[in-house]
Amino acid sequence: MMKRRTLLALTACAAAIGLSASAFAAEPLKIGFVYVGPVGDAGWTYAHDQGRLAMEKELGAKVKTTFVESVPEGADAERVIRKLVAEGNKLIFTTSFGYMNPTEKVAKSAPGVVFLHATGFKSGKNMGTYETRLYEGAYLNGVIAGKMSKTKTLGFIASFPVPEVIRNINAFTLGAQSVNPAIKTKVIWVNSWYDPAKERQAAETLVAQGADMMAQNTDSPATLQVAQEKGVYAFGWDSDMSKFAPKAHLTAATNNWGPYYTEAAKAVLAGTWKTSEVHGGMKEGMVKMSGLNAAVPADAAKIFEEKKAALTAGTLSPFTGPIKDQSGTVRYAAGVVVPLKDLLTMNFYVQGVEGSIPK
Numbered sequence: 001m002m003k004r005r006t007l008l009a010l011t012a013c014a015a016a017i018g019l020s021a022s023a024f025a026a027e028p029l030k031i032g033f034v035y036v037g038p039v040g041d042a043g044w045t046y047a048h049d050q051g052r053l054a055m056e057k058e059l060g061a062k063v064k065t066t067f068v069e070s071v072p073e074g075a076d077a078e079r080v081i082r083k084l085v086a087e088g089n090k091l092i093f094t095t096s097f098g099y100m101n102p103t104e105k106v107a108k109s110a111p112g113v114v115f116l117h118a119t120g121f122k123s124g125k126n127m128g129t130y131e132t133r134l135y136e137g138a139y140l141n142g143v144i145a146g147k148m149s150k151t152k153t154l155g156f157i158a159s160f161p162v163p164e165v166i167r168n169i170n171a172f173t174l175g176a177q178s179v180n181p182a183i184k185t186k187v188i189w190v191n192s193w194y195d196p197a198k199e200r201q202a203a204e205t206l207v208a209q210g211a212d213m214m215a216q217n218t219d220s221p222a223t224l225q226v227a228q229e230k231g232v233y234a235f236g237w238d239s240d241m242s243k244f245a246p247k248a249h250l251t252a253a254t255n256n257w258g259p260y261y262t263e264a265a266k267a268v269l270a271g272t273w274k275t276s277e278v279h280g281g282m283k284e285g286m287v288k289m290s291g292l293n294a295a296v297p298a299d300a301a302k303i304f305e306e307k308k309a310a311l312t313a314g315t316l317s318p319f320t321g322p323i324k325d326q327s328g329t330v331r332y333a334a335g336v337v338v339p340l341k342d343l344l345t346m347n348f349y350v351q352g353v354e355g356s357i358p359k
Contacts, residue, residue, distance in 0.1 A: 030064050045194075063269075078105060081099075091114045117130075132257075133279055138167075144304055145215070146178065166349070194218065195218070199218050203223040221236075227248035233250050319343060325348045
């Protein structure tokens, strides 16, 4: 009888251990996101949140996500990131350039957590970087703008003077000049990723200065709304913004973050994650263009589709020489594709962009 009781006890113990192990194995991977703007229904942060939701849909109970929106770039970002660590998140995405240094600082103090930072250049043992080649979309926007502009003057509402934004201004201009060499681009810096009032004021100023095609590297649809009110055209950015200004919205360069977020989470779950730098574009499906407005002429649409196909195939790079800077100096000779390291540190305007880059 004693042996039987002992056997039953051991069996019960093993069962309990098995249940405990099973329960542990079923624990979801906690994933935190830090957003620079409100989620809203358009723009950069909205696109990231759509990626988060796509990952949740794909991985189901394997993951549990949370996010903090409208986090300023600076000390507040470090506080928020540390709080996400304290809450048990083992994978944290920080989704704006200004989060780079706070992310690096927290990553060094939390070696058991994987950190992935968008658009930055610093990495470490448990910190990687990722971004899209959204400048490919800016280039295609420029192609349409160059074909359709009557004033030969384009407007660009810019956020902060970081390489990412400068690349997009230059790509937009180069795309336009590829079909109309006489194109000029005027830039207004609003020093914010999301400020509808400033964006609206900048857009109104650019229209007053003769811009009849406008692009942006900001988050709100204010630029498009001004374009529709003034009878000019504009392009969505980061997400499809056509619902805000259906007559003015010609197309949009959009970020498709879902597949990347899903694969990153799978790697952490499997224990196979390694530090890397991801730069995905149209070829990888991380950059997509929204549908063309019927107002786009057939000849412009044809060139647009041809160049989009070449970008998707990897046979076209928007930054292929000859490329001159504002002074007329040749920075890259004919046929030279600008190296990635130069793109990541770009700090000059191409010829045709007016004004100067803020210091």
